[in-house]
Amino acid sequence: MRTSTPSFSNLIKHPLATIITLFVISLVLLFLPPAVSSRVKMTCAAPMRPVQWATCFCSNKASAFFDKIISALHDAQGKKHLEEQVLQFKNKLVEQQDTIYKLQNKLRNLSKFQAENTTMKKSPIPADIVGYDASNFRKSITINAGSKHGVKPNDVVVSNNALVGKITTVSGRNSVVQLITDPAARIPGRVVQTREQVIVEGNATAFCKLKYAPRWAQLKKGDDIVTSDIGGLYPPSLPIATVVENELKSGALFQSVKVLPRVNISKIESVLVITNSH
Amino acid sequence: MRWFTFLCILFCISLFQSTLMSWINLGSAVPDLYFPLVVFYSFLTDMKRNTLANWLTGMSKDLFSEGSFGINSVLFVAIGFFIWSFREMLFRGHLVTQILITFIFSLIYNVVYTIHLAIFFHSLYLSSTLWMIFCCSFYTALFVPVLFWIFDKFQPTQKLFLFKDH
Numbered sequence: 073m074r075t076s077t078p079s080f081s082n083l084i085k086h087p088l089a090t091i092i093t094l095f096v097i098s099l100v101l102l103f104l105p106p107a108v109s110s111r112v113k114m115t116c117a118a119p120m121r122p123v124q125w126a127t128c129f130c131s132n133k134a135s136a137f138f139d140k141i142i143s144a145l146h147d148a149q150g151k152k153h154l155e156e157q158v159l160q161f162k163n164k165l166v167e168q169q170d171t172i173y174k175l176q177n178k179l180r181n182l183s184k185f186q187a188e189n190t191t192m193k194k195s196p197i198p199a200d201i202v203g204y205d206a207s208n209f210r211k212s213i214t215i216n217a218g219s220k221h222g223v224k225p226n227d228v229v230v231s232n233n234a235l236v237g238k239i240t241t242v243s244g245r246n247s248v249v250q251l252i253t254d255p256a257a258r259i260p261g262r263v264v265q266t267r268e269q270v271i272v273e274g275n276a277t278a279f280c281k282l283k284y285a286p287r288w289a290q291l292k293k294g295d296d297i298v299t300s301d302i303g304g305l306y307p308p309s310l311p312i313a314t315v316v317e318n319e320l321k322s323g324a325l326f327q328s329v330k331v332l333p334r335v336n337i338s339k340i341e342s343v344l345v346i347t348n349s350h
Numbered sequence: 351m352r353w354f355t356f357l358c359i360l361f362c363i364s365l366f367q368s369t370l371m372s373w374i375n376l377g378s379a380v381p382d383l384y385f386p387l388v389v390f391y392s393f394l395t396d397m398k399r400n401t402l403a404n405w406l407t408g409m410s411k412d413l414f415s416e417g418s419f420g421i422n423s424v425l426f427v428a429i430g431f432f433i434w435s436f437r438e439m440l441f442r443g444h445l446v447t448q449i450l451i452t453f454i455f456s457l458i459y460n461v462v463y464t465i466h467l468a469i470f471f472h473s474l475y476l477s478s479t480l481w482m483i484f485c486c487s488f489y490t491a492l493f494v495p496v497l498f499w500i501f502d503k504f505q506p507t508q509k510l511f512l513f514k515d516h
């Protein structure tokens with residue numbers, strides 16, 4: 073007598089088997105190495121990118137159009153332009169201030185780093201933002217520059233001379249940028265005014281927090297945080313954020329400091345990717 | 351349930367979620383368009399179709415978000431199954447039920463998701479995270495009337511507007 077063997081299609085017809093199968097697939101994907109998982113994601117999402125770009129392009133155009141109408145009505149166009157310039161100058165000022173500190177102190181390490189910096193060829197790649205993170209608790213953007221444009225993982229992304237994030241995943245024509253507000257972001261920084269070394273950490277809100285800010289550090293509202301040369305991933309003296317509030321809790325080893333990133337991601341349309349070609 | 355229509359809806363939701371949602375943010379909270387879809391199909395379809403639809407929705411969200419691949423599909427399948435299991439006790443056709451279920455389960459989903467994040471990154475403030483979870487869930491629930499109306503237009507079903515179906 074011939075017995076029929078249960079085929080996959082028969083098995084999948086059973087509701088519980090469907091659930092178990094899909095759970096197992098999800099768990100397998102969940103425990104994939106990050107590099108493989110990122111590649112799978114970028115490949116699967118690739119056909120969607122042109123549509124994403126077109127939607128972003130249209131929405132940006134529509135937004136710009138409405139902005140112009142409102143500006144024409146309220147004569148605010150010039151103001152906006154000036155505000156943008158002021159922001160750029162402010163960031164430049166912070167950068168200059170930091171450089172002055174370093175020159176004044178004549179730090180040996182800095183001069184060594186500057187010597188290295190002159191030999192390093194940095195070429196910025198302009199890119200448009202084509203997509204945002206679908207999750208509320210992760211902060212990343214998709215840009216329309218990829219390996220074909222020379223973008224590599226861990227390249228630094230800036231806007232208006234301030235840090236936006238770093239490249240985490242690269243495909244041919246697109247890349248994913250992990251923003252400084254992402255919970256996984258850790259950026260070595262320095263407080264310009266007090267010279268304290270800190271770690272800027274994202275926490276999925278519009279703000280970031282400073283990790284390891286010493287209790288004795290005289291931080292105050294408005295202090296600027298720039299990238300430090302620790303770790304070598306980020307170029308030094310790049311503005312990151314501004315201190316909004318700090319709190320000293322009794323018994324805590326470090327201060328609790330809330331900082332506001334200098335770049336408002338929801339208001340920018342394009343970024344620059346700084347590639348390091350040694 | 352028509353799969354082609356479902357895939358079209360999923361495509362549109364992915365597109366809107368990953369591009370236009372940042373224009374209507376409240377602070378850093380944006381409405382999650384995927385979640386009402388999970389609730390809608392949990393109310394509408396049988397267990398097998400519901401599971402597959404929620405799994406595809408989760409995978410789609412995973413594709414367009416940073417982090418572990420598969421986490422949203424696991425959570426969506428689990429939540430979808432849970433809603434499906436007690437849907438007979440609910441008056442599914444009523445708008446208040448739809449909004450409340452979306453709000454409550456969105457809260458649960460966001461809490462579980464942030465616990466997963468907190469385990470890996472230790473960088474979330476409890477108070478701000480709880481506030482954001484509430485904002486996101488509330489904002490998502492506000493979109494339910496519009497989204498359910500659209501979904502129902504594309505996937506018309508009489509079942510949803512009956513008190514009980516046997």
